[in-house]
Amino acid sequence: MNTQELCSLCGEGHVTIHSEMVENEYKGQKAMLPLVFKQCGTCGSDFAGASEAKLNKRALMAYRKQVDGMLTGEEITALRKQYKMTQGQAARLFGGGPVAFSKYENDDVVQSEAMDTLLRLVRRSKEAFWALVEEKEMRAEFMEPKPVVQTAVRFTSLTLVRRVEARVDPRYNPREFRRYEPEDAACNL
Numbered sequence: 001m002n003t004q005e006l007c008s009l010c011g012e013g014h015v016t017i018h019s020e021m022v023e024n025e026y027k028g029q030k031a032m033l034p035l036v037f038k039q040c041g042t043c044g045s046d047f048a049g050a051s052e053a054k055l056n057k058r059a060l061m062a063y064r065k066q067v068d069g070m071l072t073g074e075e076i077t078a079l080r081k082q083y084k085m086t087q088g089q090a091a092r093l094f095g096g097g098p099v100a101f102s103k104y105e106n107d108d109v110v111q112s113e114a115m116d117t118l119l120r121l122v123r124r125s126k127e128a129f130w131a132l133v134e135e136k137e138m139r140a141e142f143m144e145p146k147p148v149v150q151t152a153v154r155f156t157s158l159t160l161v162r163r164v165e166a167r168v169d170p171r172y173n174p175r176e177f178r179r180y181e182p183e184d185a186a187c188n189l
C-alpha cells in the first residue's frame with residue numbers, strides 16, 4: 001500500500017512502514033510503547049508522516065491516561081456499549097461537544113477530570129445512569145426494562161376487552177355475531 005510512496009527527502013527511494021517498541025517514561029513510570037515510522041530503502045532516513053504521528057500520539061496518550069488513573073479510550077468505549085449508546089448520545093448525555101467521544105475513545109484527547117469522574121460514576125451505577133438520562137430529558141431515546149413490561153400488560157388487557165365484546169354480542173344480536181365469527185376465527189390464527 002505505502003510501499004510505492006517515494007521518499008520525500010531523497011526523492012528516489014521507496015518508503016516502507018516500520019514499527020518498533022520504544023521505552024517511554026512518564027511521571028517516573030516506564031513502559032514499552034509501539035512507535036510507527038516510515039523508512040526510506042535508499043537513503044535510510046526515517047520519519048513519521050501525519051498518520052504515523054497520529055498513531056504514535058494515541059499510544060502515548062493511552063499510556064499517560066493509565067498512569068494518571070484516567071479511563072482509557074478502550075474503557076470509555078466499553079462503558080458506552082454497556083449502556084448501548086452511540087457516540088452522539090454519549091456526548092449529549094455527558095457533554096463535551098459532538099465529537100468528544102470519538103476523540104476520547106481514540107485516545108486523541110484526554111477527558112477532563114470532571115468528565116472522568118462522571119463516567120466512572122455511571123460505569124459503577126445504573127441508577128446514576130438513569131438519573132442522568134432523566135436530568136437530560138433523554139428518556140425516550142433509551143430502552144428501560146420497566147416500559148417494556150408496561151407494554152406487555154397493555155397488550156394483555158386489550159385482548160381481554162375483545163373477549164368481553166365477543167361474549168356480549170350473542171346476547172343482543174346472535175345473527176350479527178355469527179356473521180363476524182369467521183373474522184374472529186381468522187384473527188385467532
Ligand SMILES: [Zn+2]
Pocket residue numbers: 007008009010011012013040041042043044045
Ligand atoms: Zn530517501
